[in-house]
Amino acid sequence: MTMAGSASRVRVGGPWFEDFAVGQVFDDAPALTLGAGHAALHQAIAGDRLRLALEEPLCRLVTGRDRLLAHPNLVCDVAIGQSTGPTQRVRGNLFYRGLVLQRPVFLGDTLDTRTEVVALKQNRPREGAPATGLVVLRIRTTDQDDQPVLDFWRCPMLPLRDPDMRTGHVDALDAIPAELNRAAVRAATPAGWRLEALRARAGGPAAADLAPGAVFDFEGGETVTAAPELARLTLNVATAHTDATGSAHGRRLVYGGHTISIAAAHATRALPRLATIVAWAGCDHLGPVFEGDVLRTELHVEGVEPAADGGLVDLRAFVSAHRPDDEEAPVLDWRFVALVA
Numbered sequence: 001m002t003m004a005g006s007a008s009r010v011r012v013g014g015p016w017f018e019d020f021a022v023g024q025v026f027d028d029a030p031a032l033t034l035g036a037g038h039a040a041l042h043q044a045i046a047g048d049r050l051r052l053a054l055e056e057p058l059c060r061l062v063t064g065r066d067r068l069l070a071h072p073n074l075v076c077d078v079a080i081g082q083s084t085g086p087t088q089r090v091r092g093n094l095f096y097r098g099l100v101l102q103r104p105v106f107l108g109d110t111l112d113t114r115t116e117v118v119a120l121k122q123n124r125p126r127e128g129a130p131a132t133g134l135v136v137l138r139i140r141t142t143d144q145d146d147q148p149v150l151d152f153w154r155c156p157m158l159p160l161r162d163p164d165m166r167t168g169h170v171d172a173l174d175a176i177p178a179e180l181n182r183a184a185v186r187a188a189t190p191a192g193w194r195l196e197a198l199r200a201r202a203g204g205p206a207a208a209d210l211a212p213g214a215v216f217d218f219e220g221g222e223t224v225t226a227a228p229e230l231a232r233l234t235l236n237v238a239t240a241h242t243d244a245t246g247s248a249h250g251r252r253l254v255y256g257g258h259t260i261s262i263a264a265a266h267a268t269r270a271l272p273r274l275a276t277i278v279a280w281a282g283c284d285h286l287g288p289v290f291e292g293d294v295l296r297t298e299l300h301v302e303g304v305e306p307a308a309d310g311g312l313v314d315l316r317a318f319v320s321a322h323r324p325d326d327e328e329a330p331v332l333d334w335r336f337v338a339l340v341a
Contacts, residue, residue, distance in 0.1 A: 014088030014237075016161035017122070017133035022171070024117040029082035031112040032235060033144075034070050039107060041233055042074045045226045046261035049268045051202055052275060061197045062275065063190070067106040072277040073264050074234075075105045077257040079141040079150050081234035082113035090156040090238045091132060091248045092285065093256050098177045099152035099280035102188045103143075110144040119176075120169035123157070130248075131160040133169060136176060152280070153177075180281045185312065185337055188278055195275060195310040195341035204272040207304060207311025207340040214301040216270035221294035221322060222262045227254045230261075254289040259332050263317040266297040271313075273341040278312065281335035289331050293321040302335070310341045 032038075039053065052059045052069040059068050076099065084090070105111070119136035135158055141150040153176050160167075199206055231241040239246030240253040247253045260283065268274050289295070296319070303314035319332035 014086055016089065017135065017158040018160055018162065018165055018167050020086075020117050020120055020135055022117055022120060026083075026086045026115040029085050029113055030235060031110050032078055032082070033110040034074065034078070034105065034107050036107060038074060038233060039068065039070065041229065042071060042077070042261070045230045045258070046073070046265045047222060048073070048261065048265040049272070050274065050276070051198065051272070058197065058201055062193050062195065063104070064192065065106055067108050069276065070105040070107055070109065072101050073257070073261045075101065075111065075149065077230070077234040077261065078111050079113050079139060080154065080257055081231070081236035082111070082141070083115040083137060083139045083154060084236050084238045086115065087135065087137075087156045087158060088237050088239050089158050089246070090240060091159060092157050092253070092288070094134065094155040094157060094285070096280055096283040097153040098180060099150065100180070100184050100188050101150060101278055102148045104190050104276065105143065105149060111141055111149065113139060113141045115139050118153070119171040119173060120167070121171050121173065122167050122169045131163040131165070132157050133160065133167065134173070136171075136173060178282070180279055180337070185279045189307055189312060189339060190276065191308065193275065193309070198273055198275055198341040202272040202341070204270070206273055207306075207313055210301050210304050210311070210313055210340070212301055212303055216299040218266050218269070218297050218299075221296040222265070224254055224258065224262070224289060224291055224293045224295060227252065227258055227291045230258050231255045249288055249290070251290050254291060254293070256285050259289050259295060259319060260334055262295050263297050263319050263332060263334055267299055267315060267317065267338065270299055271338070271340055275310065275339045275341055277336055277338050279337040281314070281337065283335070284333045285331065286333055287321070287329050287331045289321055290323070293323055295319050295321055295331070307339065310339055313338050313340045
């Protein structure tokens with residue numbers, strides 16, 4: 001919250017780039033208890049067909065829990081949304097790195113997120129462009145029992161209040177891991193799940209049928225709708241997603257997690273035996289997405305590692321946006337690891 005003007009007037013908004021310092025911690029975002037309403041609206045917006053988040057009897061049989069699995073992308077979207085308090089002025093997110101879902105989340109669980117500034121880098125000034133800088137955030141999410149759920153890095157780009165200011169922030173971003181910690185991924189893979197029940201219920205290739213080099217090319221696209229609703233659902237307060245005047249494009253910018261969730265929905269159509277998503281190896285937003293865009297996905301299998309009664313499958317989703325009277329544009333390169341029965 002920014003205080004300005006007289007004592008009777010308070011301006012509410014996020015900090016500018018020059019207001020940040022390495023080591024700052026933001027831990028005042030509301031915690032969120034995930035319910036059936038969150039799950040239903042997220043599914044309606046993304047169109048996902050992840051069976052363990054849809055079929056309670058199957059989820060109980062596979063996981064041994066009496067509650068539906070919370071979709072892993074819903075969990076990630078909420079954690080990201082909880083981290084947006086200090087980044088309300090974001091112009092765009094450059095990347096997510098090293099995201100590992102350290103334990104499955106089920107409906108009824110509560111997510112609480114702590115955000116720390118770990119690096120700052122002011123961008124070089126460009127003629128005719130606003131002054132901006134990169135803020136690297138370490139985001140850690142826990143559940144109601146203070147058990148770790150997520151630990152990852154996010155890099156938003158934020159504007160400066162004073163376009164002529166030189167902050168001196170030149171931190172290198174080399175310390176942000178470019179590759180996943182495979183040991184952490186293996187440790188996060190759910191143990192004791194009866195994946196044979198999912199194989200019996202769902203068709204499509206099993207993990208054992210997949211090999212690096214396989215490509216799934218989707219003929220049908222998905223039209224982006226209800227973009228502000230998804231942002232609000234997940235506590236995302238970035239102005240660019242709900243107010244066109246806060247966007248660098250003069251139009252509302254679709255939240256990046258929305259695009260990722262549609263790519264995940266395409267993945268579950270290609271791989272109906274996908275049990276859950278365990279990790280994101282990396283996620284690069286290659287271009288803006290706007291409401292009404294039609295998104296198409298090309299899904300690549302990059303690796304298969306046998307796991308208990310299934311496999312950890314390295315997948316890479318390339319997503320392009322199609323717009324009326326405009327050329328197709330690449331918008332997402334998402335590398336993730338899925339547990340497939």
